[in-house]
Structure formats: structure tokens, C-alpha cells
Amino acid sequence: MKKSKKRITRFLAAAGLALFLIVAGNGALSGQSLDFPAKNWGVSFGNSKEFSGLRFNFRDSRVQRISGINVTFWQPRKDNTEAIVRGLSLGVIPGGGYLSGIQIGLLGVASDKNLAGISIGGLGVGSGGDVIGINIGGLGAGAGETMSGLNLGGLGMGAGKNLVGINIGGLGAGAGENMTGLNIGGLGVGSGEDLIGINIGGIGAGAGRNMKGLNIGGIGAGAGEDVQGITIGGIAAGAGENMTGLNIGGVAVGAGNRLVGVNVGGIAVGGKEVQGLNVAGIAVGGEVLKGIHLSSGTVLVTKNGRMVGFAASPFNYIRGNQTGLSIGIVNYAWSLRGVQLGLVNIVRDNPKGLKVLPVFNAGF
Numbered sequence: 001m002k003k004s005k006k007r008i009t010r011f012l013a014a015a016g017l018a019l020f021l022i023v024a025g026n027g028a029l030s031g032q033s034l035d036f037p038a039k040n041w042g043v044s045f046g047n048s049k050e051f052s053g054l055r056f057n058f059r060d061s062r063v064q065r066i067s068g069i070n071v072t073f074w075q076p077r078k079d080n081t082e083a084i085v086r087g088l089s090l091g092v093i094p095g096g097g098y099l100s101g102i103q104i105g106l107l108g109v110a111s112d113k114n115l116a117g118i119s120i121g122g123l124g125v126g127s128g129g130d131v132i133g134i135n136i137g138g139l140g141a142g143a144g145e146t147m148s149g150l151n152l153g154g155l156g157m158g159a160g161k162n163l164v165g166i167n168i169g170g171l172g173a174g175a176g177e178n179m180t181g182l183n184i185g186g187l188g189v190g191s192g193e194d195l196i197g198i199n200i201g202g203i204g205a206g207a208g209r210n211m212k213g214l215n216i217g218g219i220g221a222g223a224g225e226d227v228q229g230i231t232i233g234g235i236a237a238g239a240g241e242n243m244t245g246l247n248i249g250g251v252a253v254g255a256g257n258r259l260v261g262v263n264v265g266g267i268a269v270g271g272k273e274v275q276g277l278n279v280a281g282i283a284v285g286g287e288v289l290k291g292i293h294l295s296s297g298t299v300l301v302t303k304n305g306r307m308v309g310f311a312a313s314p315f316n317y318i319r320g321n322q323t324g325l326s327i328g329i330v331n332y333a334w335s336l337r338g339v340q341l342g343l344v345n346i347v348r349d350n351p352k353g354l355k356v357l358p359v360f361n362a363g364f
Contacts, residue, residue: 033057063096070094081112093121108137115143124153131159140169147175156185163191172201179207188217195223204233211239220249227255243271259286284313299326307333316340336363 033046040048044055052067060076063083070085075093083096089103093110100116103109108121115127115135124137131143131151140153148164151157156169163175163183172185179191179199188201195207195215204217211223211231220233227239227247236249243255245262252268253259259271265280274286274293282297287305295313305320316326318333322340326333331340335349345361347354354361 060096066096075110099127284311299328316342331361336361338363 033044033048035044035048035051036042040050041052043053044051047057047061047063048055049062049064054069055066056071058072059074060072060080060083062079065084067086069088069090072091072094076083076095080095081097084098085096087101089099089101092106093108094103094105095110097111097113099109099111102117103115103119105121108124109115109119111127113127113129115125115130116132118134119125119131120136122138124139125131125135125141126143128144130145131141131147133149135141135147135149136152137154137157139155141147141151141157143159145160146162146164147157147159150165151163151167153169156172157167158173159175161175161177163173163179164181166182167173167179168184170186172188173183174189175191177192178194178196179189180196182198183189183195184200185202187203189195189199189205191207193207193209195205195211196213198214199205199211200216202218204219205215205221206217207223209224210226212228214229215221215227215231218234220236221231222233222236222238224240226241227243228245230246231237231243232248233250235251237247237253239255241256242258242260244260247253247259247261248264250266253263253265254269255271257271258273258275259269260275262276263269263274263278267281268283268285269278269280270283270285272286273288274284275290277291278284278293280295282295283300284293284295285300285302287302289299289301289307289309289311291309293299293307293309293311297313298315298317299307299311299313301307301318301320303319306323307318308323310324311326312328314329316328316331318326321335322333322338324338326340328342330344331342332346333340333348336347340347340361341359343358345357345359347361347363350361350363
């Protein structure tokens with residue numbers, strides 16, 4: 001009797017599996033499904049178009065709306081781009097037009113329009129539109145438009161428009177437009193427009209327009225326009241326009257226009273206008289220098305410029321007006337409203353006999 005019962009059980013299990021495979025496989029092609037206790041709710045085997053409950057199908061095609069648990073064994077067909085799937089989606093590559101809830105794919109998770117909730121893909125997670133929630137891809141995670149939430153990609157992650165939240169890519173993280181939040185890339189972090197928040201790139205961190213927050217690049221950190229906050233570059237930190245805050249470059253710190261704050265460069269610090277505390281291994285330079293300027297090489301003001309404040313270096317070379325105090329071995333200025341202290345002190349516009357003096361020179 002026991003053996004007979006086991007045989008019957010095995011037969012029923014095999015028959016059930018065969019029936020499921022036949023219905024599910026045929027359903028993906030013909031739109032047929034086996035549903036009980038009702039056509040639109042309960043348990044479904046096959047390509048049911050509108051269903052709530054527990055649903056099994058080989059491959060979705062022209063699905064309209066599914067709510068509940070949707071288990072599929074292959075990625076949807078190309079005609080499934082408008083499908084709305086809500087709840088728990090499981091399979092090799094769960095997909096559809098609009099996915100929300102929990103999506104887990106052995107290879108990946110993909111939506112044609114929007115993806116929301118918790119999405120985990122063995123290789124990747126992505127959407128042609130927006131991705132919202134917790135998104136984890138073994139290799140990568142991406143969105144054609146905006147990606148927001150906690151986003152993790154083994155190699156990288158990116159969004160065609162905006163990337164918002166906690167974004168971590170093993171190699172890199174990037175967005176075509178704006179990137180906001182905690183952004184970390186093993187090699188780099190970058191955005192086509194603004195990069196805002198805590199931005200860390202193993203090699204570099206950069207923005208096509210503005211960068212704000214804590215910005216760290218193993219080699220460099222910079223933006224095409226303005227940079228604000230704490231910016232650290234292993235070799236260089238820079239901005240195409242204005243740079244404000246604490247700025248540190250292993251070799252150099254520079255801005256195309258105004259550099260304001262505490263600026264430290266291993267070799268050089270420079271900009272059209274440099275303000276604040278500026279420290280460089282070889283040179284601090286600009287058209288206008290305001291504040292405290294320290295260098296082991298030179299403090300340099302370009303032709304017709306001015307230095308306001310305090311400068312200390314072996315050679316303070318002010319090809320313009322100096323207002324304040326300079327201390328060096330050689331101090332040179334075109335005009336002076338203040339004091340020079342050094343071995344040789346030169347003021348080009350001083351009266352004859354006072355142009356070159358040892359120890360001390362002054363102008364008021």
C-alpha cells in the first residue's frame with residue numbers, strides 16, 4: 001500500500017508539472033491560461049492577461065495587469081511593454097512596462113517604462129524610464145531617465161537624466177544630467193550637469209556644470225562651472241568658473257575665475273581672483289590676490305593686478321598694486337600701500353632713492 005501511494009503521488013506530481021509546462025508554454029504563445037477558482041483571481045497557469053493572486057507563466061506576452069505573485073521563466077516578449085505588474089515578481093528576467101513591489105531576477109530585472117520598489121538582479125537591474133527604490137545589480141543598475149533611492153551596481157550604475165539617493169558603483173556611477181546624494185564610484189563619479197552631495201571617485205569626481213558638497217577624487221575633482229564645499233583631488237582640484245570652500249590638490253588647485261576659501265596646492269594655487277588662505281609648495285598666483293598667501297617659492301600677481309592682505313614667500317612678485325604686508329627675500333611691487341620686509345625691497349613707483357631698499361620699504 002505504501003509503495004502504491006508513493007507511485008500515485010509521483011504520478012500526480014509529474015502529471016501536474018507536465019500540465020503546467022504545457023499550459024504555461026502554450027499560454028505564452030496563444031494567450032491561454034488555466035485559472036481557478038476564477039478567471040481573474042486565485043491561481044493561474046499560463047499567459048493570463050489580467051489576474052490577481054498567484055500566477056505562473058513561461059513568458060509574458062501582451063499582459064495588461066497582474067497583481068500578486070508573478071512567476072515567469074523567461075523575459076517577456078517585445079509586445080509586453082505596457083504590462084502593469086504589482087507585487088512580487090520572480091523569474092529569470094522578470095519584466096514588463098511598469099513594475100512595482102519586489103522584483104527578483106536570476107539574471108536581471110527589466111522594465112520598459114518604470115521600475116519601483118525593491119529590485120534585485122543577478123547581473124543587472126534597469127528600466128527605460130524611471131527606477132525608484134532599492135535597486136541592486138550584480139554587474140550594474142541603470143535607468144533611461146531618473147534613478148532614485150539606494151542604487152548598487154557591482155561594476156557601475158547610471159541614469160540618462162538624474163541619479164538621486166545613495167548611488168554606489170564598483171567601477172563608476174554617472175548621470176546624464178544631475179546627480180544628488182551619496183555618490184561613490186570605484187573609478188569615477190560624474191554627471192553631465194550638477195553633482196551635489198558626497199561625491200567620491202577612486203580616480204575622479206566631476207560635473208559638466210556645478211559640483212557642491214564633499215567632493216573627492218583619487219586623481220582629480222572638478223566641474224566645468226562652479227564648485228562649492230570641500231573638494232579634494234589627489235593631483236588636482238579645479239573649476240572652470242568659481243571655486244568656494246576648502247580646496248586641496250596634491251599638485252594644484254585652480255579656478256578659471258574666482259577661487260575663494262582655504263586653498264592648498266602641493267605645487268600651485270591660482271585663479272583670476274584668489275581670496276582667503278592660500279598655501280602652495282611653489283606658487284600662489286592670480287590677477288587679484290586677497291587674504292593670506294603663503295608659498296615656499298613665489299607669490300605672483302599678473303600685470304596690472306593687485307595684492308591685498310599678507311604675502312610671504314622667498315620672492316613676492318607683484319606686477320601691480322600691493323596693499324598690505326609682504327615678507328620675503330625679495331619683494332617687488334609696482335606701487336605700494338603698506339610695507340615690504342626682506343633682504344631686497346623694490347617699489348617701482350616710489351620716489352627716486354626709495355625704489356630699492358634693504359630690510360624695509362613702505363608706501364602710503
